[in-house]
Amino acid sequence: MTARWTIGGQSPVNVGPRALRYPWRGVVDLLLVLAVVALMSLSDYALEFFGIPYNSLGGSIISKIHPATYLLAVALGLAVIGNPNPVVYVLGLLGRCLGSALLLVASILMWVFIARNKPGYSASFLIDTLIAASLIVMLFADAGNKARLIVARLVHCIMVVNCMLSIVEGLTGWRLFPFVLGGHEQTWEYRATALLGHPLIGGLVTGVYAVILLTVHDVRGLGERWRWPILLLCMAAMPFIGSRTAFVIVVVTAAAVAGLRVLRFLRGEPIDTRKLLALLVLAPLGVVVLAILFQQGLFDNFIGRFLNDNNSAQTRFRLYDLFDNLNMYDLFVGQSFVVLDTNVRLNGLSEGIENSWAGHLLRYGVVMSVVLWCGVAAWFGDVLRAAGRAGILPLVFVFLVISTTTGISAKSSMLTIPAVLILSLVARVPQEEAARVDNALLSRIGSRFRA
Numbered sequence: 001m002t003a004r005w006t007i008g009g010q011s012p013v014n015v016g017p018r019a020l021r022y023p024w025r026g027v028v029d030l031l032l033v034l035a036v037v038a039l040m041s042l043s044d045y046a047l048e049f050f051g052i053p054y055n056s057l058g059g060s061i062i063s064k065i066h067p068a069t070y071l072l073a074v075a076l077g078l079a080v081i082g083n084p085n086p087v088v089y090v091l092g093l094l095g096r097c098l099g100s101a102l103l104l105v106a107s108i109l110m111w112v113f114i115a116r117n118k119p120g121y122s123a124s125f126l127i128d129t130l131i132a133a134s135l136i137v138m139l140f141a142d143a144g145n146k147a148r149l150i151v152a153r154l155v156h157c158i159m160v161v162n163c164m165l166s167i168v169e170g171l172t173g174w175r176l177f178p179f180v181l182g183g184h185e186q187t188w189e190y191r192a193t194a195l196l197g198h199p200l201i202g203g204l205v206t207g208v209y210a211v212i213l214l215t216v217h218d219v220r221g222l223g224e225r226w227r228w229p230i231l232l233l234c235m236a237a238m239p240f241i242g243s244r245t246a247f248v249i250v251v252v253t254a255a256a257v258a259g260l261r262v263l264r265f266l267r268g269e270p271i272d273t274r275k276l277l278a279l280l281v282l283a284p285l286g287v288v289v290l291a292i293l294f295q296q297g298l299f300d301n302f303i304g305r306f307l308n309d310n311n312s313a314q315t316r317f318r319l320y321d322l323f324d325n326l327n328m329y330d331l332f333v334g335q336s337f338v339v340l341d342t343n344v345r346l347n348g349l350s351e352g353i354e355n356s357w358a359g360h361l362l363r364y365g366v367v368m369s370v371v372l373w374c375g376v377a378a379w380f381g382d383v384l385r386a387a388g389r390a391g392i393l394p395l396v397f398v399f400l401v402i403s404t405t406t407g408i409s410a411k412s413s414m415l416t417i418p419a420v421l422i423l424s425l426v427a428r429v430p431q432e433e434a435a436r437v438d439n440a441l442l443s444r445i446g447s448r449f450r451a
Contacts, residue, residue, distance in 0.1 A: 024078055024079070024081075024082025024083070025079070025082070025142070025144075027078055027082075028075045028076075028078050028079045028082070028139070029143060029144070029146075029147035029150075031071050031072075031074055031075035031078070032071075032072070032075050032139050032140075032143060032147060032151065033147070033150055033151055033154065034071050035068045035069075035071035035072045035075065036068070036151050036154060036155070036420050036424075037154060037158070038066070038067045038068040038071060039066070039068035039413060039416060039417060039420065040154075040155070040158045040162075040195065040196065040205075040417060040420070041158060041195050042066070042067060042068070043177065043193065043195065043196055043197025043198070043201075044197050044198070044411075045177040045178060045179060045180060045193055045197050045198075046176075046177045046195075046197070047066075047067075048177075048178075048180060049177045049178060054066070055411070061124070064124045064411075065124070065127050065128060066128045066132070066413075068132065068416075069127055069128050069131070069132045069135075072132055072135040072136060072139060073135060075135075075139055076135055076138055076139055079139065079142065093138055093141060093142070096141055097134075097137050097138045097141050097382055098378065098382070099137075099375075099377075099378030099379045099380070099381045099382030099383075099385075100133075100134040100135075100137040100138055100378075100379055100382050101134070102374065102375045102378040102379070103130055103131075103133070103134045103375035103376060103378060103379040104131060104134045104375075105375065106130075106371050106372050106374065106375030106376075107126045107130045107131050107134075107372070107375065109368070109371055110123070110126060110364065110368055110371065110372050111123045111126055113364065113368050114364070117333060118334070118336075118337070118363070118364070119336075119337070120336065120337030120338065121337055121363060124411060125408075125409075125410050125411040125412075128411050128412070128413065128416070129408050129410070129411055129412055129413075129414070129415060129416075130372075130375070130376070130379075130408065130415065132413075132416045133379060133415040133416045133419050134379065136416055136419045136420060136423065137379065137382050137383060137386070137419060137423065140386070140423040140424070140427065141386075143429070144429060145429050148220060148423075148424050148427075148429065149220060149221055151420070151424040152219075152220040152221030152222070152424045152425050153221040155209075155221070155420065155421060155424055155425060156221055156222055156226075156230070158195065159205075159206070159209050159230070159234070160230060160233065161195065162194045162195040162196055162202070162205075162206070162237075163194075163206065163233045163234055163236070163237035164233070164237075165192070165194035165195060166192035166194045166202065166206075166237040166240045166241050167192075167236060167237050167240055169192035169193065169194060169240065170190065170191075170192045170239075170240025170241075171240070173190075175192075175193060176193070176194060176195070177193060179191075179193050190242070191240070191241060191242035192237075192240045192241050192242070194241075196417070197413075198412075199241050199242045199243055200243055200401075200405050200414075201412060201413060201414060201417070202241045202243065203238060203241045203242065203243020203245070203246035203247065203401075204243065204246055204397075204398065204401045204402075204414055204417075204418065205417050205418065205421070206234050206237060206238055206241060206243075206246070207238070207243070207246035207247070207249060207250045207397055207401070208394050208397055208398060208418045208421050208422070209234060209421055210231060210234040210235065210238075210250045210253075210254075211249075211250060211253055211393050211394050211397050212390075212394055212421060212422070212425055212426060213227055213230065213231045213234070214231065214250075214253055214254055214257050215253070215257065215390065215393050215394075216390045216425070216426055217390075219425050219426070220424065220425050220426070221424075221425070222425075234250075235250070235254075238250065243401075245400070245401055245404050245405075246397075246401055249397055249400060249401075253393065253397075318347055318349065319347070319349055319353050319354065319355060319358055320358070321347050322340070322343050322344070322347060322349075322353070322358070322362055323358075323362070325343065326362075330365070331365060331366055332365045332366055332367055333364070333365040333367070333368075334361070334362060334363045334364040334365035334368075334369075335362055335363070340362055340363065352406055352410075353406060353409065354404060354405055354406055355403060355404065355405075355406075355407075355409075356402045356403060356405070356406065356407035356408045356409045357369075357373070357403065357409075358409075359406060359407075359409030359410070360372060360373070360409050363409070376408065376415075379415070380395055380399070383395060383419055383422055383423065386422075386423060386427040386428075387422050387423070387426045387427045388426075388427075388428070390426045391422050391426055391427070394418065394421070394422050394426070395418075395422070398414070398415070398418045401414070402414050402415075
């Protein structure tokens with residue numbers, strides 16, 4: 001069924017599933033593809049290398065926003081103005097992506113709060129960290145199978161290249177882009193940065209990708225014969241990237257998946273003979289290769305971080321000492337930049353506040369933090385609804401990692417890139433729902449005009 005309505009005796013307008021594929025949509029999908037490539041290949045280190053002061057001091061406000069965010073904003077703008085019924089399209093899109101719309105509203109409210117009440121704090125992190133994540137969900141909401149397939153294939157290629165680069169960087173010490181923090185190159189740092197930038201981001205994205213390959217039956221754009229080679233490549237790259245939390249979660253997930261498959265086999269479920277033979281041959285070979293690599297000392301740095309993490313884990317617990325001196329005013333509106341920065345230094349937190357939720361609470365207080373958290377929770381709900389049950393474990397993985405890093409309390413891509421992976425590789429195309437919602441809105445608007 002399509003909705004029919006008239007205004008002032010004009011000819012009727014029909015809206016159905018095909019109305020979503022208006023001529024401008026091809027340009028929108030192209031911009032979405034370009035944004036994904038920019039997001040996953042131009043890290044903050046790459047931007048600094050090319051002379052764009054993305055994280056460093058100086059430069060205009062324009063340079064503090066990632067190029068991918070500009071592409072996403074332009075794409076969504078064209079999607080709206082190029083639609084035959086822009087008002088209905090916007091209303092329908094907001095209805096279908098209500099969680100992302102709530103995150104947009106929460107981010108805007110936080111922006112106003114910071115601008116008026118928090119001198120010294122920067123609100124630019126809201127754009128690339130949260131607003132861009134909302135835009136991605138909205139653009140994927142109407143992306144067709146062809147666009148999603150193109151994005152999925154690009155994601156697979158970029159992830160394979162990133163894993164290979166990570167291994168090369170870890171083995172040789174050479175870097176594609178210099179690892180620069182606070183204006184100083186980290187020449188002593190063994191962790192690879194490759195295409196995705198900071199090891200925590202690289203570990204998160206590689207881990208999400210590995211969890212998808214482990215747990216999702218039908219991964220878009222990837223033949224079944226490539227699944228295990230790419231998964232093993234990810235597992236091999238993660239020690240060189242160096243994110244311990246991400247690596248442990250992936251290993252636990254892999255062990256759980258393997259255990260479930262063994263249990264199903266013991267209960268009589270049939271198994272592919274070729275896969276069984278490959279496992280019997282490759283498993284002992286893999287153990288021998290790992291033993292040789294271990295003897296060569298290739299994993300010494302990574303293992304050393306578990307044995308002696310330079311108080312990194314202790315720092316994550318010590319940050320809660322920052323709450324000891326909070327008065328009632330600071331609890332509700334957050335501490336000033338000078339006071340919080342002083343307390344961070346006095347408590348020896350050289351890496352900053354490595355917990356997204358504590359970072360929000362200390363900087364902006366309980367009121368605005370709860371507003372922002374509700375928006376983030378609603379956004380997680382949007383992604384989960386789009387991906388279905390297959391998106392549960394990847395999203396849990398994202399939540400755990402951002403809870404042990406600065407994550408979304410600073411400028412990062414820890415929501416945007418995982419959203420691209422989940423929506424392109426896992427989520428199905430919801431065009432029927434889009435047409436149903438837009439048709440319902442058109443019917444309501446038409447009835448108002450007829451009245």
